Amino acid sequence: MKKIKLTLNDFFNLxxxxxFNPDKFKDILSVSIDSRKIGKNCLFIAIKGERFDGHDFIKEVVKKKVSAVMINKNQLKRFSDLEIPIISVKDTTKSLGDVASVWRDKLNAKVIGITGSAGKTTTKEIIAAILSVRYRVHKTTGNNNNHIGVPLTLLNAKAKHQVLVVExxxxxxxxxxxxxxxxxxxxxxxTNIGYSHIEFLKDRNGVLKEKSxxxxxxxxNGGVAFINNDDDLLKKFGRKLKSKITFGFNDFSDYKAKLLDVDKSGRTTILISYGxxxxxxxxxxxxxxxxxNxxxxxxxxxxxxxxxxxxxxGLKRIKSVSKRLEIKKFKDTVIINDSYNANPDSMKASLSLLSKIKPSYKKIAVLGDMFELGKHSKKLHSEIGWFINELKLNEVYTVGKFSENIFKSLNGRVPVKKHFSEKKNLIDSLRKSDLKKSVVLIKGSRGMKMEEIYSALEEKLK
Known part of the structure; x- marks a missing residue:
């Protein structure tokens, strides 16, 4: 199979x-922004980030026999002595996207784009696992889903890939x-339109405007949109689209589902009707x-x-994604490690799972702040407390500035509840707690680093 390559003409058209030094140009077979990862016939793009400036590593990649470098125009004098091809651009971050766009044109693959307020990473993993039964699949890795990560995901795809799943x-x-x-x-x-990032996107309508x-x-571009008919805003937006496939649990859809049961581990049996x-x-x-998802x-x-x-x-290939509703069992204790991130919708979904799993076990919620909610933060944290009041949980522990509003909204239906301003004090308290025959949910936004609590409990329960 022929390899994808970027030609000199591709760069002239950017x-x-x-x-500079075009006579020494060789077709590019790989692109990197990481000086530690220089492959054969590689273009190194020097990106200036918050902590590092790729221009500081140009000399290093030249020693590694990089084929060409892309730099910002204002750095030209600094590298005038280089004898390899230099591609000078106004902004290398923007040009990374331009290069990825050219690469995408050369791919002979179906591209699946996924976004949403909650569940996009897990849905990406499920899609990739199932499709891998029939196709050669390339997918987003880690959290490479932004203006840098999406271009890199495309540039890491090979000619052999038949499907790309891009978060x-x-x-x-x-x-x-x-x-x-x-x-x-x-x-x-x-996947859905919720309250994530509304500090910057204003409200759910703002979230829809951005994600749509x-x-x-x-x-x-001749593609098809997949519409979640259970989401009121997406259902309404979907009516405007000519090319769409609908799915949902509550309304008539092209793919209509219902849950038949939920077992003691929270696993569901699903029935899907289509045609x-x-x-x-x-x-x-x-x-x-x-x-x-x-x-x-x-x-x-x-x-x-x-x-x-x-x-x-393909179902047999699906695995829990790290720190996302990841269920860990220790003798007679179960931990739901959902510490990667949190917003109001995902928080409620995780709490619902906690209330249903292992019915005879004690239910303990350990919750941290939800970030990027702006002026809505107090109200949305309080709503989580009101939501918990209806779930019959045994213990609730909160930590952080904003999650105190969860704690203040809890009523007498929660027998044991306590708020901590410092994570260290919460960890010390949990280490002393009796967690036998308990299910513990750990959840909070990325910046809360709630995985530290999981690590402490894992150590305690080993």
């Missing part, structure tokens, strides 16, 4: 690009449009939210031609 995140207006114009998805999915760019760009057919399966991951993945898998048998085979 906006603002000026090429696209945002917390400011314009970010989804920027990355979607680079990825140009053939299939686009928004993914659907609009996909449809404009005149039905599909039923016990899901290997816990929580009703993951059933919703699976439904979206199922719709995409079917539209890409997978049989029910292939989907069932």
């Amino acid at each position: 906006p603002d690009a000026e090429i 696209q995140g945002t917390n400011h207006f314009g970010e989804i449009k920027y990355t979607a114009l680079i990825s140009r998805p053939d299939l686009a999915l928004i 760019e993914l659907l609009k760009i996909a449809v404009k 005149k057919k039905k599909f039923q399966a016990r899901l290997p991951i816990s929580g009703e939210q993951n059933a919703k 699976f439904l979206a993945a199922f719709a995409i898998a079917k539209e890409l031609g997978l049989t029910d048998k292939q989907v069932l085979k």
Whole structure:
């Protein structure tokens, strides 16, 4: 199979690009912004970040036999003695996206773009696992879902790949449009519209305005949008789109699902009706939210031609994503490690799972702040407390400035509750607690580093 390559002509066509030493140019087979990862026929793009400036590593990559470098124009004098091809541009971060866009044009693969307020990473993993039964799949790794990560995801795809599953995140207006114009998805999915990042996106309508760019760009380029009919804003927005596939639990949809049961570990049995057919399966991951994530993945898998048998085979490849509703069992204690991030919608989904798993066990919620909620923070944290009051949890512990509003909203239905201003004090208290026959949920925003609490409990329970 032929390799994807970037030619000299590709770079001459880049906006603002000026090429020095073009006579020494060799076709580019790989692109890197990391000086530690220089492959064969590699272009190194010097990105200036918050902590490091890639221009400071140019001499290092030259020693590693890099084929060419891309630098900002204002750095030209600094590297005038280089004898390898230099591609000078106004802004290397912007040009990284331009290069990725050219690379995307050379790929012979279906691109699936995914965004949403909650569940996008897990849904990406489910889609990739199922599709891998039939296709050679490349997917976003880690949290590479921003203006740097999306281009890198595309640039790491090879000619052999048949499907790309690209996660696209945002917390400011314009970010989804920027990355979607680079990825140009053939299939686009928004998992839901919630209250994430509303400090910058104002409200749910602002979230919809930002994230819907993914659907609009996909449809404009001849692709198809996947619409969650259970989300009021997405359902309404979907009516405007000509090319769409709908899915949901509550309304008539192209893919209509219902939950048949939930076992003691929180795993669901789902029944999906589509056309005149039905599909039923016990899901290997816990929580009703993951059933919703699976439904979206199922719709995409079917539209890409997978049989029910292939989907069932793919189910066996699905694994919990680290720190996202990750269930860990220790003798007679269960921990739900959902410490990666939190927003009001995902918080409620995780608390619901806590209330349903292991019915005879004590239920303990350990909750940290939810960030980027702006002026809505107090109200949305308080609503979590009111939500907990209806769940019959045994113990609730909160930590952080904002989560005190969760604590203050708890009533007498929660027998044991305490707020901590310092995480260290909370950890010390939990180390002394009796966690036998208990299910413990740990959840908070990324900046709270709630995984430190999980590590302390893991050490205690080993």
